[in-house]
Amino acid sequence: MPIGMHIAGVWSWRVLVVVGVVAVFVYLIVQLREIVVPFMVAILLAALLVPFVHFLQRHRWPKWLAIAVAEIGLIAIVAGLVVLVVFQIRGGFPDLQKQTVQAYNDLKQFLLASPLHLTDSDINAYLGQALAAIQKDSQALVSGALSVGSTAGRFLAGVLLTLFATLFMLIDGAGIWAWFVRLFPRKARGAVDGSGRAGWITLTNFVRVQIFVAFVDAVGIGLGAYILGLFFGGFPLVIPIAVAVFLGSFIPVVGAVLTGVLAVFIALIYLNPFAAVLMLAIVILVQQIEGHVLQPFVMGTAVKVHPLAVVFAVAAGGFLAGIPGALFAVPVVATLNVMINYVARGEWRTTPHPTLKDVLRDA
DSSP states (O other), X not given: OOHHHHHHHHHHHHHHHHHHHHHHHHHHHHHTHHHHHHHHHHHHHHHHHHHHHHHHHHXXXXXXXXXXXXXXXXXXXHHHHHHHHXXXXXXXXXXXXXXXXXXXXXXXXXXXXXXXXXOHHHHHHHHHHHHHHHHHHTHHHHHHHHHHHSSHHHHHHHHHHHHHHHHHHHHHHHHHHHHHHTTSOGGGHHHHHHHHHHHHHHHHHHHHHHHHHHHHHHHHHHHHHHHHHHHTTOOTTHHHHHHHHHHHTTSTXXXXXXXXXXXXXXXXXXXXXXXXXXXXHHHHHHHHHIIIIIHHHTGGGTOOSOHHHHHHHHXXXXXXXXXXXXXXXXXXXXXXHHHHHHXXXXXXXHOSSOOHHHHHHHO
């Protein structure tokens, strides 16, 4: 047998084994998504709250009080945003709905009188085709969202599971990790422990930086919409738009763009096409600032992953698990990248307790 064929065969069966293990792992995650998604959200929340809890403890706060303040404060902030958005939508949605109907009727009359010579049946047929295409293309994202909270009971169970998991991670995260490390053979525990610590540092850094990037996107687009409204008699639903942009920005590259389109749509319906063009320019400007300033100088210190890999990771995550997959894709890829490099370079022998400086230097 030629040596080339022998080497190809040796590599082939090993690659097949690795791909098979990954496929089984992904399959289990998809099947157990109603448990996995709350657990992953809890990990992200713990990565955000653990540094805050440690900060309070360093200032001589009792541990139980620091944890209580962190978790209750998080619940209060989220509940406050939900209440604010609900009241804003209740106040502005009826007027927006009326404007939407008026804009549709104006567009319909324009098309009927245009040189295209369209009829009512043609317009209705084209509209039906467009709605069918949108529904088909968004099926993966919608199914991902519905799979997590298709009913109020499932959604409530997911929220409670997330809060309990976050609470126990704040109380005894180190003990949980130590128990997990002890599941591995004794000789491998040093590599597992060190890589886990390096991955945790990357994850906490990513969450803090991503919140800052999302805040800048939300303020930029929300403030731009508010200023634009000053020249056109007011811009409706500014706060819900800003909140939507903030949440959407946690899906890198595409999240803030998709939510920014909402602002362009409202400007087109409620104001006029010129205002919509200006709103689109504001969204593009904010995205350019993020892409050329925040991403290289801020996000680049937290995620040592090429932008092309980020795009494909978000696409793959969205395809496999909808919105949750797109949300978790980048932090999972960034964390695994640091952990694998840490083990491959053998740093667990010389740096068993990596710091943020070590991770940023070697990533």
